[in-house]
Amino acid sequence: MKIAIAQLNYIIGDFEGNTKKIISAIHEAEFMKADVIAFAELSVTGYPPRDFLEFSDFIKRGEDSIEKIKEHTQNIAVVIGSPSRNPEIEGKDLYNSVYFIYKGREVLRQHKALLPTYDIFDEYRYFEPAKEFGIVEFKGKKIAINVCEDLWNLGNENPLYTINPMDEVLPYSPDFIINISASPFHYNQAKSRKAVLKANVERYKIPLFYVNHIGAQTELIFDGGSMVWSPNGKIYEEMPYFREEIKVFDLDEVEKGEKTAEQKPDKMTLIHQALNLGIKDYFGKLGLTKAVIGLSGGLDSALTTVLAAEALGAENVIAVLMPSQFSSDHSVTDSIELAGNLGISYEIIKIEEIYNIIEEKLKPIFGDLPFNVTEENIQARIRGLLVMAVSNKFGNILLNTTNKSEMAVGYGTLYGDLAGGLSVIGDLYKTEVFELARYINREREIIPQNIIDKKPSAELRPNQFDTDSLPPYEVLDEILYQYIEKRQGPKDLINKGFDPALVARILKMVNVNEFKRHQTAPILRVSEKAFGVGRRMPIVGRYLA
């Protein structure tokens, strides 16, 4: 038996486009003599469809897609994910289902039982968990089909659930498993995923075909890396990361398990590719092509510009340099050098005169009150205004250049440098920004070394440096990582040896700046806990604040 895996990139709610892509893949697999082709979780709608699932019309269009797909299953069976309606009055209205379709007939519709409802996932918001479990008999083989999380309650590694769906179908003695997933990227996710799948294969001792999405959906990046496992507990093959592919596997060969292949890219390679796809798909799926970036001379905007130029093409990126009276000379020269290295165009707008007239207009109200953060914010907001004007006039989407450390402590101006349609590096701590910059420069100097070497500064007043008000980034980032990614509280952090006063100060900065993060662009997620949809905090509160 030959089993094809279709690792594809869908657009949420684009039923016509998704269905066309699915049908074309079916024909391709049929041409390659596959007996079965498997698509990822909720392929028909794209993942995650979020509250579109509450629209009956949306569900109907998914059902229509399944009907169209059925017409192409005369010679090949199709395993595919789609929402389906719960016919019972009790319980949620929908199931998250995997269909096994053959010769125009639905052979089995297996619902998902374990509904991830944590971090970025909201599945129990929409779906009723499966209570019944079946198996497919096809060409002499018994196939267990299930959806993503249903394989994730094997041991104690993920004790969120109380049942294990695969155990429910064991009495049928399945010959192999097809699991259709929507497993979003973070830089440790491939490792976690492999550990879980390995545990399943070692327990059930049958081949496992695992299909994942690729493609970015706003902030979530699906990395692909679909896999085939041999019963001996080895990866028979791992499909590429961040790229569509349709591939056919011979079940006999997989069962033998005589070959093995596995990708082991390092963290920065993964993050680099993920952000590239994240930018590409944000623009591509919205029908946009061009970006604009405010280039400050600092590393964050430099790195964002490189990533944008790589993803969209140098011809589609404009940099806007907006020096003030507080800007260093090198902020302009370094930026021009970067633009030259990348071959992107740039514009220079000096903001001093605009700043002066605004100060003049505010003078009757402000009187003799001293220069403070207000004036710093005015500069940032003039820049936001100018770069948004370029965005509006030419249709270039503004990319936000804020990093995760700044985003965490609120070191940024709302409607100023926090503006933008998409945050590219908002899930990278400053120390990771340095790391990725060095990675970018690994073969040749793309980012001028001076930009990497200079002391980080917002240049909003004379002789201002980030370290004036923040601890060194190595210390700050470790506290932030422990608090944000690892949910370590103040006592835990103090037990780890951090200064109690510093811990209290940093955690307070994070908590009281929730209001800023509430108003920022979606952030491409590369870590296991990004700001945004996966981290939901009260704005008004008084915990560690």
Next chain:
Amino acid sequence: MKIAIAQLNYIIGDFEGNTKKIISAIHEAEFMKADVIAFAELSVTGYPPRDFLEFSDFIKRGEDSIEKIKEHTQNIAVVIGSPSRNPEIEGKDLYNSVYFIYKGREVLRQHKALLPTYDIFDEYRYFEPAKEFGIVEFKGKKIAINVCEDLWNLGNENPLYTINPMDEVLPYSPDFIINISASPFHYNQAKSRKAVLKANVERYKIPLFYVNHIGAQTELIFDGGSMVWSPNGKIYEEMPYFREEIKVFDLDEVEKGEKTAEQKPDKMTLIHQALNLGIKDYFGKLGLTKAVIGLSGGLDSALTTVLAAEALGAENVIAVLMPSQFSSDHSVTDSIELAGNLGISYEIIKIEEIYNIIEEKLKPIFGDLPFNVTEENIQARIRGLLVMAVSNKFGNILLNTTNKSEMAVGYGTLYGDLAGGLSVIGDLYKTEVFELARYINREREIIPQNIIDKKPSAELRPNQFDTDSLPPYEVLDEILYQYIEKRQGPKDLINKGFDPALVARILKMVNVNEFKRHQTAPILRVSEKAFGVGRRMPIVGRYLA
């Protein structure tokens, strides 16, 4: 037996303050000879604590609060909500529990079984549902204690769940029910709540004591309206809306059911009081006092200013008038009249010179490209910048003045008129804005009639009116209401008689502007479906777009 209901306002994560308030209420009830006092759901932490629940330290502080509260239960039993840990490895880490405490001892800890996970609720993100159900025996009475949603699966009105917790304790023959809730306001919620509680009382034929929160938590406003029901299916008493109160009820009297009392305020009274509390608590709980508003001469900013002045006091509100060359004279005179009516101070900053220099600076880039939405946005963003400068300099929080109709169709400028820390009327359609303005003026002209009567205009170019690009608000708002509140798809709307081309255009405007709503302030929720945490849509997608 005497039962006290404590309808109180908590601050999320303020364990010290909340515990102090709870203990003081216990003593007050004890003084009033109550045998039992009941507090609302998760009173100890405030509701909703969101992802703070993922911090072990946060849970520990809740446990510590319960221990402190126990010390005050020698003469009175306390019924109170707090998160509690799930000792089993399997399942979610926490329960959402109601404690019955007496003489320092935990008599019963009943977990919540029905975990709302829809709209603004994410309870299954954190909590494991109860599987066991008990009852309290206290001074010769058997008391069923349960949490909020556990009473909400009686009939077919809310078929999200598959069990009904009250039925589980019926074998114990309870004498009455204490339900502790966190039921946020929308203008129809009191009605739904009463219908559900009535159905419970009619089914079980025993008294019901229902405790709700009051107080706003960022965008959510809890309206109180705690209730006591007699077994005859009548409301014995309803506690006030939007106000703290501790009240003692005599069980014998409640059982007799010889009196009945019920509040029936109309929609605009409720909305008016809700927004008042929403503003008050946003400021009060963040330790802020002062607001600034950009007053345009239009109705939205006028109404917002009235609400702010009422909630914070006229002395704490500054209006900033920022006319341009496109502004009508009445935009300034009407605004000054309003400021006079309210007794608030105002500043005028003409933006033309700032606009001109920005245009001059952009000229080398824009060349001879014609005036378009870019220049309109520049005006809006200059105003955003100026009003934020006033905000930063004086510590006045900017209130956003956008209404729900504009928010829906994306009729607003990010970082311009969409700026602000809190959106006051962002859950009111424009037709409701008119309605509330008339309500405000019901006794005397607070909002100058000319502001209500003038044709809505953004005044960003000559002779611009909202109706140039939008249908009349009566039509627009009805389509939006059906699409947003009622999740009616395009076919449903066309079946209701709306023009298919108009429906397609409006729904597309809503869907493609998700990116704007992603970056706006929290919106005080007064309807059953507000933009924000209760409505989760993809930004990148292609459904009805």
